Amino acid sequence: MKKLVFLVAVLSAAVVATPAFSQTKQAPLGEMSFASxxxxxxxxxxxxGLAGATFATYAALMNPxxxxxxxxxxxxxxxxxKTQSTITLAAGELKSYQNFLDTVFGFSGAxxxxxxxxxxxxxxxDNLFILSAEIYxxxxxxxx
Numbered sequence: 001m002k003k004l005v006f007l008v009a010v011l012s013a014a015v016v017a018t019p020a021f022s023q024t025k026q027a028p029l030g031e032m033s034f035a036s037x038x039x040x041x042x043x044x045x046x047x048x049g050l051a052g053a054t055f056a057t058y059a060a061l062m063n064p065x066x067x068x069x070x071x072x073x074x075x076x077x078x079x080x081x082k083t084q085s086t087i088t089l090a091a092g093e094l095k096s097y098q099n100f101l102d103t104v105f106g107f108s109g110a111x112x113x114x115x116x117x118x119x120x121x122x123x124x125x126d127n128l129f130i131l132s133a134e135i136y137x138x139x140x141x142x143x144x
Contacts, residue, residue: 037118
């Protein structure tokens, strides 16, 4: 009898818990925790290395919203000098850069890069974007 009561209790708990894991509602745009209107990449680089290697930063920006908007990009070099550029993303657009610092700023060296599209730069808090960045090196025809 105790085994039967235990089994019924376990099955009841499983039936009650199941709807909590079967959510089908999509998160509203304002709740996309992976998108932001302000991001900082602490280190980006475009510099030569030993034996002909090159260090560079690959970056990809995506606009998951249904609106087009500009992103203000600010580069702070090792001396603290500030350089700015603007990248405009159309609705749903993805832009990728094999060597971000060279393509966007024509810059050689390393620095910190800030991306902003929100109120602090004259935009909107709804101007959300996604950023992916990675530093890589090439040498002897191989990418690491």
